Amino acid sequence: MTTIERARARAEAGERLSLEDALALYEENDLLFLAACARAAKERASGRSVFYTVNRHINLTNVCSSNCPLCAFQVEAGDPRGYVLSLEALEARLASARAVPGLSEVHIVSALHPEEPFSYYVEVVRRVRAALPAVEIQAFTPVEIVNFAKMTGRSIESILSLLQAAGLDGLPGGGAEIFSPRVREIICPKKATAAEWLAVMRTAHGLGIRTNASMMYGHVETVRERFEHLLALRDLQDETGGFQAFLLFPFHPAHTRLGEEYHLQRVGAWEDLKMMALSRLVLDNVPHLKAFWVMLTLPIAQLALGFGADDLDGTIGEEKIIHAAGAQTGTGITKAKLAAMIREAGYEPVERDARYQAVAGGAR
Amino acid sequence: MRLSAAEGARLLREGDLLALGRAADEVRRRRFGNTVTFLVDRNINYTNVCVNECRFCAFFRRQGAKDAYLLSTEEVLAKVRETVEAGGTQVMIQGGLYPDLGLPYYEDMLRAIKREFPQVVIHSFTATEIQHFARQAGLSVRETLLRLQAAGLDSLPGGGAEILVDRVRQRVSPKKIMTEDWLDLMRTAHEIGMESTATMVIGLGETLEERMEHMERIRALQDETGGFRAFIMWTFQPGHTELAAHGAAEKVSSWDYMRTLAVARLFFDNVAHIQGSWVTQGERVGQLTLAFGADDAGSIMLEENVVRAAGTRYEMSTRKMVELIRGAGREAAQRDTEYRVLKRF
Numbered sequence: 231m232t233t234i235e236r237a238r239a240r241a242e243a244g245e246r247l248s249l250e251d252a253l254a255l256y257e258e259n260d261l262l263f264l265a266a267c268a269r270a271a272k273e274r275a276s277g278r279s280v281f282y283t284v285n286r287h288i289n290l291t292n293v294c295s296s297n298c299p300l301c302a303f304q305v306e307a308g309d310p311r312g313y314v315l316s317l318e319a320l321e322a323r324l325a326s327a328r329a330v331p332g333l334s335e336v337h338i339v340s341a342l343h344p345e346e347p348f349s350y351y352v353e354v355v356r357r358v359r360a361a362l363p364a365v366e367i368q369a370f371t372p373v374e375i376v377n378f379a380k381m382t383g384r385s386i387e388s389i390l391s392l393l394q395a396a397g398l399d400g401l402p403g404g405g406a407e408i409f410s411p412r413v414r415e416i417i418c419p420k421k422a423t424a425a426e427w428l429a430v431m432r433t434a435h436g437l438g439i440r441t442n443a444s445m446m447y448g449h450v451e452t453v454r455e456r457f458e459h460l461l462a463l464r465d466l467q468d469e470t471g472g473f474q475a476f477l478l479f480p481f482h483p484a485h486t487r488l489g490e491e492y493h494l495q496r497v498g499a500w501e502d503l504k505m506m507a508l509s510r511l512v513l514d515n516v517p518h519l520k521a522f523w524v525m526l527t528l529p530i531a532q533l534a535l536g537f538g539a540d541d542l543d544g545t546i547g548e549e550k551i552i553h554a555a556g557a558q559t560g561t562g563i564t565k566a567k568l569a570a571m572i573r574e575a576g577y578e579p580v581e582r583d584a585r586y587q588a589v590a591g592g593a594r
Numbered sequence: 595m596r597l598s599a600a601e602g603a604r605l606l607r608e609g610d611l612l613a614l615g616r617a618a619d620e621v622r623r624r625r626f627g628n629t630v631t632f633l634v635d636r637n638i639n640y641t642n643v644c645v646n647e648c649r650f651c652a653f654f655r656r657q658g659a660k661d662a663y664l665l666s667t668e669e670v671l672a673k674v675r676e677t678v679e680a681g682g683t684q685v686m687i688q689g690g691l692y693p694d695l696g697l698p699y700y701e702d703m704l705r706a707i708k709r710e711f712p713q714v715v716i717h718s719f720t721a722t723e724i725q726h727f728a729r730q731a732g733l734s735v736r737e738t739l740l741r742l743q744a745a746g747l748d749s750l751p752g753g754g755a756e757i758l759v760d761r762v763r764q765r766v767s768p769k770k771i772m773t774e775d776w777l778d779l780m781r782t783a784h785e786i787g788m789e790s791t792a793t794m795v796i797g798l799g800e801t802l803e804e805r806m807e808h809m810e811r812i813r814a815l816q817d818e819t820g821g822f823r824a825f826i827m828w829t830f831q832p833g834h835t836e837l838a839a840h841g842a843a844e845k846v847s848s849w850d851y852m853r854t855l856a857v858a859r860l861f862f863d864n865v866a867h868i869q870g871s872w873v874t875q876g877e878r879v880g881q882l883t884l885a886f887g888a889d890d891a892g893s894i895m896l897e898e899n900v901v902r903a904a905g906t907r908y909e910m911s912t913r914k915m916v917e918l919i920r921g922a923g924r925e926a927a928q929r930d931t932e933y934r935v936l937k938r939f
């Protein structure tokens with residue numbers, strides 16, 4: 231058997247793919263074959279269900295000491311566009327979140343503010359918990375956690391435990407980018423390293439904190455580096471089982487130094503769906519794959535349901551980071567619209583909570 | 595074995611998107627291998643004045659309105675010149691149904707273009723316009739087409755077909771050409787040696803059976819004449835038109851669009867080229883049509899007032915187009931109107 235024949239046979243049978251298998255399938259580029267295999271894998275993992283949830287995103291600050299070339303969101307300290315969400319403003323946001331029917335998750339992701347003390351972030355979590363006792367708090371990427379550890383001199387474990395005690399349930403899984411040190415040196419040299427990112431996740435999983443995992447592609451990485459990244463995630467998942475869902479972030483080059491310097495274009499929808507399918511196939515041990523419609527646009531997110539995705543994520547109210555990078559999708563969508571898109575793709579819409587359990591009263 | 599319209603409707607209703615896509619892609623691959631073609635052309639909208647006032651049109655103006663316009667032959671020539679300079683090989687001249695221009699206006703325009711730019715292919719005028727010209731001149735459609743052909747008209751775009759079922763047409767554009775007239779006009783054009791494309795717009799409130807009836811009518815005429823070069827399909831763009839404001843039409847999903855495109859490839863065993871509409875669907879959906887049976891990416895339009903007026907605007911340079919085609923693992927080639935490859939990238 232040639233490499234590609236073996237890879238196709240494994241993909242079709244739902245067997246574990248090696249790095250060489252994944253590369254061969256990528257190279258062959260039989261898009262709808264990959265889709266069919268990925269869809270079968272999705273159906274083994276989550277049957278006919280496709281999930282969505284009602285969530286809200288809060289970005290606490292855009293002032294960042296990391297200054298990553300990939301970033302369109304951050305500003306430096308002293309920049310007039312910089313902001314830190316005050317606790318009063320947070321309370322106002324929480325009051326309006328309380329009025330959102332069926333709210334399941336609050337996502338909190340922010341820049342690495344050089345001065346804001348760790349106590350501020352703990353207080354934020356405490357207040358969210360107090361205001362929304364039943365809502366899952368998914369907050370802070372491993373990059374932020376590492377930053378808190380450095381700022382306070384505490385261990386990762388102690389930081390995570392303090393946040394957990396304040397009410398944190400899960401980590402949203404961003405900041406992974408591409409693990410290759412060669413790539414990180416170019417796209418985010420000051421950010422937490424791959425080893426640090428993975429160590430935070432390992433520790434979180436050990437503490438019973440659920441997390442997602444992610445990859446940002448379509449910049450200066452090679453295809454091999456993408457799959458090495460996925461395999462590192464798969465290895466950790468074999469060890470801990472703590473990743474709930476995987477998200478792909480196609481790189482939006484607009485308004486970023488990285489995009490400008492390397493003359494990068496947003497990769498096409500073909501590439502997005504191909505990576506969707508291959509991620510589903512390679513990450514055979516991660517239960518859910520999100521098609522993040524804010525990134526993909528709704529038409530492509532719907533098609534992603536044929537390429538292995540089983541979660542359309544949320545009816546997001548307001549999101550700043552991706553829109554700063556030029557995503558042109560709207561910032562909100564109704565449940566009815568998401569449910570209709572899912573039904574049309576032949577699946578059953580399930581409004582989920584943060585543990586992928588059906589929410590009573592959700593569209594079924 | 596030829597797919598029947600009933601079988602097509604069943605596939606539209608229950609067919610599996612990926613299975614249909616793979617079957618359509620296999621047909622495409624056998625005919626066209628790894629090449630994806632595109633055209634460089636320009637739309638020239640010589641007037642936005644229209645007596646029809648169709649409900650789904652965001653483009654038309656009444657005669658005498660502040661922003662109503664009519665281009666002179668010089669203005670049209672200037673646009674053709676820009677097209678040639680930008681590497682374009684074709685112009686698509688279309689406009690509203692102007693109340694009182696007379697056939698010589700169009701003949702003069704065509705002659706002037708051919709005189710200065712004999713190499714440019716004139717692929718122009720919708721069936722509705724031709725019918726309007728004929729009525730105004732008191733000529734038959736055949737006589738009108740012959741005169742336009744003699745003046746330089748090479749080819750007819752298949753626009754204005756919408757859905758070739760009168761129930762739907764009565765609802766969305768009661769003043770536009772009806773089904774039999776559209777088909778007769780295309781038949782006549784093909785008979786005098788003027789080829790055309792065929793189009794379909796979905797999302798006008800048609801049933802799946804009506805979509806297949808549309809395809810069936812085109813396939814049957816193609817059996818007779820062989821004059822359709824391509825079948826092009828897009829979704830109705832609600833934008834800010836009256837039809838959308840009344841909730842009479844909703845935007846067709848990408849899922850539905852891809853499935854219908856794949857069925858079209860499987861159904862049209864006698865029309866060579868199947869084209870998605872990158873201009874209306876956007877480059878992201880456009881690129882993916884290449885996985886669902888499309889072999890052609892349509893044109894890089896240097897100007898498209900009609901689409902822009904409805905709130906959709908997708909500018910695309912040759913470079914971008916080539917990159918997207920390559921991104922799908924295919925080889926990009928610029929073609930002419932007749933699908934002859936002019937340049938490979």
Ligand code: SF4
Binds near residue numbers: 340
């Ligand atoms: S990506 Fe995150 S860490 Fe890097 S500059 Fe932006 S906000 Fe800061």
